[in-house]
Amino acid sequence: MSALVKVDFDTWQALQQLYSDYAFAVDSGQWELWPEFFTVDGVYKLQPRENHERGFPLSTLAFDSQAMLRDRVYGIKETLFHDPYYQRHVVGAPVVRQTDEQGRLHCEANYAVFRTKLDGPSTVFNVGRYLDIVTKTPDGLKFAQRLCIYDSEMIPNSIIYPI
Amino acid sequence: MHPASGPDALHWEAGGTSRIPFAVYTDEQRHRRELDRFFYQGHWCYVGLEAEIPNAGDFKRTVVGERSVIMTRAADGQIHVVENVCAHRGMRFCRKRHGNATEFVCPYHQWSYQPDGTLQGVPFRRGVRQDGKVNGGMPADFNPKDHGLTRLKVAVRGGVVFASFDHNVESLEDYMGPTILTYFDRLFNGRKLTILGYNRQRIPGNWKLMQENIKDPYHPGLLHTWFVTFGLWRADNKSELRMDAHHRHAAMVSTRGSMGQASGQAAQVTQVSSFKETMQLEDPRFLDIVPEPWWQLGGQEPAPPGRPKAPGAPSGGSEGHEVPSVGVQVPTAVMTTLFPSVIFQQQVNSVSTRHIQPDGHGAFDFVWTHFGFADDTEEMTQRRLRQANLFGPAGFVSADDGEVIEFSQQAFDSKPQHRALAELGGREVGETDHMVTETLIRGMYGYWRKVMEAPEKNEGGAA
Numbered sequence: 001m002s003a004l005v006k007v008d009f010d011t012w013q014a015l016q017q018l019y020s021d022y023a024f025a026v027d028s029g030q031w032e033l034w035p036e037f038f039t040v041d042g043v044y045k046l047q048p049r050e051n052h053e054r055g056f057p058l059s060t061l062a063f064d065s066q067a068m069l070r071d072r073v074y075g076i077k078e079t080l081f082h083d084p085y086y087q088r089h090v091v092g093a094p095v096v097r098q099t100d101e102q103g104r105l106h107c108e109a110n111y112a113v114f115r116t117k118l119d120g121p122s123t124v125f126n127v128g129r130y131l132d133i134v135t136k137t138p139d140g141l142k143f144a145q146r147l148c149i150y151d152s153e154m155i156p157n158s159i160i161y162p163i
Numbered sequence: 164m165h166p167a168s169g170p171d172a173l174h175w176e177a178g179g180t181s182r183i184p185f186a187v188y189t190d191e192q193r194h195r196r197e198l199d200r201f202f203y204q205g206h207w208c209y210v211g212l213e214a215e216i217p218n219a220g221d222f223k224r225t226v227v228g229e230r231s232v233i234m235t236r237a238a239d240g241q242i243h244v245v246e247n248v249c250a251h252r253g254m255r256f257c258r259k260r261h262g263n264a265t266e267f268v269c270p271y272h273q274w275s276y277q278p279d280g281t282l283q284g285v286p287f288r289r290g291v292r293q294d295g296k297v298n299g300g301m302p303a304d305f306n307p308k309d310h311g312l313t314r315l316k317v318a319v320r321g322g323v324v325f326a327s328f329d330h331n332v333e334s335l336e337d338y339m340g341p342t343i344l345t346y347f348d349r350l351f352n353g354r355k356l357t358i359l360g361y362n363r364q365r366i367p368g369n370w371k372l373m374q375e376n377i378k379d380p381y382h383p384g385l386l387h388t389w390f391v392t393f394g395l396w397r398a399d400n401k402s403e404l405r406m407d408a409h410h411r412h413a414a415m416v417s418t419r420g421s422m423g424q425a426s427g428q429a430a431q432v433t434q435v436s437s438f439k440e441t442m443q444l445e446d447p448r449f450l451d452i453v454p455e456p457w458w459q460l461g462g463q464e465p466a467p468p469g470r471p472k473a474p475g476a477p478s479g480g481s482e483g484h485e486v487p488s489v490g491v492q493v494p495t496a497v498m499t500t501l502f503p504s505v506i507f508q509q510q511v512n513s514v515s516t517r518h519i520q521p522d523g524h525g526a527f528d529f530v531w532t533h534f535g536f537a538d539d540t541e542e543m544t545q546r547r548l549r550q551a552n553l554f555g556p557a558g559f560v561s562a563d564d565g566e567v568i569e570f571s572q573q574a575f576d577s578k579p580q581h582r583a584l585a586e587l588g589g590r591e592v593g594e595t596d597h598m599v600t601e602t603l604i605r606g607m608y609g610y611w612r613k614v615m616e617a618p619e620k621n622e623g624g625a626a
Contacts, residue, residue: 046557050260051360057548058360058533060557067445072559078439079388081563083570154528155364157565159557 005096007105015094015134018141019109023089026162031076034162035069039135042066043145046163048153049128060159072162082160086116087125089163094132104144105134111148113163115156126152126163174582180608181590181601182582185575187608188369193615194524200614201503202228202521207318207325207338209505209518210234210244212532214322214356220263220278225530226520227326227504231255232315233267234324235278244326245280246313267312280312321351323516339501340407345460346414346499350509352457355537359548362531364556368568369575370503370521371611373529376564377500378413378607380404380598381587386567387560388437389553393450394420395510396496402598410592410606411502417598419452419495419511448549449559452495452511455543459493502607512543513550525572529565531555 007015018037025033038044047059063069092110099105108131115125128150135144148163176182187193202208208227211234215223222235224247231247247257249269256269266283268275275284285307290300315326318335325335336344366373376382383396390396400420406413444450499507506517513533520528531554535547553560571583585608588600592609595602 048361048363054261054360056358056360057544058362058551059548060362060555061552062548063446063552065446065448068449070445071449074442075389075559078442079437080559081386082566153361153363155362155556157364157366157556157569158562160562 002095002097005099007096007099011105014141015096015105015107018134018143019091019094022143023091023111027086027088029086031073031161032070034073035066037143038066038069038146039137039142039144040066042069042143043147044069044143044162045146046148046150046159049149049151050153052147052149060155076160080160082158083117085118085161087161088114088116088122090114091130094130100133103136105132107132107134111163123156124152125156126150126159128152128163175612176582177590179590180592180605180612181586182584183604183608184579185581185583186579187611188371188572188575189524189579191524194369194521196615197503198228198521200617203230203328205329205332205614206503207327207332207335207501208503209501209516210324210326212322212356212358212516212534213242213319213324214358214534215261215532216242218263220265221261222257222264222267222278223261224257224259225518227315227328229521230328231257232326233257234326237278238265241279242317242319242324243279244315244317244324245276245278246315246328248313249274250282250310250312251285276312280314282307282311285310321348321353322356323347323351339412340409342405343407343412343414343499343501346405346416346497347501347507349457349460349497350499350507350514354457356534357537357539359533359535359544359551362533362555364529364531364565365522365526366529366565366568367526368565368572369524370519370527371607372568372571373506373517373519373527373564374500374502374607375604376568377415377498377506378603379601380415380417380603381601382567383560385435385437386563388439388442389559391435391438392440392442395450398597398599400598402596404595404598404600404603406592406594406603406606409610410603411610413500413603413606415496415498415598415603416494417496418493449552450511451546451549453543453546454493454495455512458495458509500603502610508554510553511550512546513554514547515551515554525576529556 022037044063045059046061051058090112094107094109096105096107108129110129113126114122116122128148131147131149132143133145134141173184173186210225210232211223216234216236219236219238219240222233224233226232232244233247235243237243247255249256251272251274254269254271257267266275266277273286277283285301288301290297315328316330316332318325320335339347384391384398396417397420400417402417404415495511497509504519508515508517515531515533518530520530522528533551535544552558555561556565585601585604588602592602592606
């Protein structure tokens with residue numbers, strides 16, 4: 001087990017809120033909320049666990065600016081043809097691993113995403129963990145980095161919405 | 164069984180292959196025959212890249228058709244492909260997806276094999292001595308040489324590894340034919356490859372639909388907004404469709420045209436509903452395209468369609484009989500389908516192999532291996548990785564290909580007596596200098612019919 005990294009209660013509460021708000025946003029269908037959780041140069045990667053653990057740089061999605069996330073939102077809403085579906089995140093409590101010199105929190109949490117198509121059952125869609133760097137900004141906590149490292153390497157056809 | 168429901172009962176409306184019976188996608192018995200005739204006999208299947216197993220002892224588990232195989236590198240550097248079926252009780256003993264091992268041991272009874280499949284150890288082969296008596300053991304005439312793993316024939320070219328259960332299969336070069344070989348050699352021209360990583364997706368559709376998707380230049384400029392809007396793949400792009408002599412393999416070759424509004428006659432391609440005139444990327448680095456020297460076919464360019472091909476064209480394809488063309492187009496995208504198992508992708512700076520792994524008639528796994536070249540700069544590596552956002556199971560472009568395949572399969576299963584149309588550009592088969600045609604699909608089914616309608620012989624697969 002790793003050592004406990006202590007943060008003050010307000011920070012802890014804000015971190016819980018950030019994780020909850022993110023899950024709420026990406027399950028809400030209001031995709032334009034999603035980029036707002038990131039810093040301007042924030043990094044978002046959706047990467048199979050195999051690539052992560054073997055040191056292969058390829059991600060299924062790899063964005064390194066908030067602008068790229070907005071391009072993805074446009075893609076989801078306007079350009080990607082796909083079967084409509086609901087998704088539902090269940091996210092574990094974040095664990096703070098480290099506070100760096102810039103005061104950023106390095107944390108992680110397990111997640112499971114269920115997918116429900118309109119005429120079908122709810123199925124386990126994508127399971128993994130978030131590896132995050134969270135930074136304090138005047139607008140509250142933001143993700144400087146969110147890596148979604150997923151165990152579910154055999155994707156059930158496609159992933160359209162943000163994990 | 165009622166004859167009308169057997170594999171030979173297909174009705175090809177209009178006689179040729181421009182109307183494809185839904186039943187080619189729906190019948191499990193027909194699927195078994197496809198596996199035997201395309202994946203296990205007479206064809207080469209993709210298994211991987213040499214760069215995936217760079218060191219002695221490295222291995223990668225993959226499949227040929229629906230059979231589990233292991234690509235290994237022996238101590239002498241030689242690449243072998245062996246079937247993942249223990250010679251003793253048939254167990255699929257290799258469970259790791261990759262690794263390094265000096266021998267393979269089946270855990271069930273600890274039979275052990277060398278990387279080339281040679282059986283090297285059988286516990287209690289000579290019995291067990293107890294109270295001065297030898298109990299059991301294998302029969303005296305048991306010869307380990309007769310009980311190695313099934314070895315596949317292997318061909319390696321340009322760092323790409325192919326295998327065949329059929330040891331009488333023609334050479335890989337003859338199998339591709341000179342035209343396709345030229346495009347293969349353009350991408351895999353001997354430079355050392357580097358592995359960037361994998362994407363895997365399970366697509367609930369018949370495996371042939373993915374071959375068809377990459378033999379179909381009609382849809383990209385219609386389904387894929389990014390392609391039409393940013394000029395990456397559009398009906399007015401300069402393009403060519405090429406095939407091997409059997410029409411089983413193909414290359415769709417395209418040169419990027421204008422972004423945004425087109426003028427004159429080309430305007431009709433920008434009037435499709437997926438074209439978004441005002442669309443702009445907030446971060447243009449997705450399309451930070453830098454041409455690379457190898458894109459040019461140069462002196463290796465095969466004769467363009469319309470010109471008769473040299474009847475005795477060398478199977479190597481690169482002997483350079485032809486004078487390098489002046490002002491030859493530089494393709495920005497070449498999508499090569501090698502029947503039945505793989506697609507080689509070059510879309511601007513993004514290059515990958517896409518491995519088709521069937522699982523029954525109604526599903527296949529699609530495994531993407533993105534790679535680069537050992538002499539890439541760090542900037543080029545980042546560029547390839549960023550452009551990879553267009554492709555794969557979540558890609559801006561490719562995600563919807565899996566979706567349309569799934570929904571096609573749903574309809575096939577619900578009315579197998581119906582048929583699909585592939586009549587764009589006519590009903591015949593031939594190479595073209597444009598992409599407003601479904602000729603490659605018709606060509607593939609011409610080959611499919613020839614092989615599938617041949618009388619039974621030694622069914623069940625070689626080896």
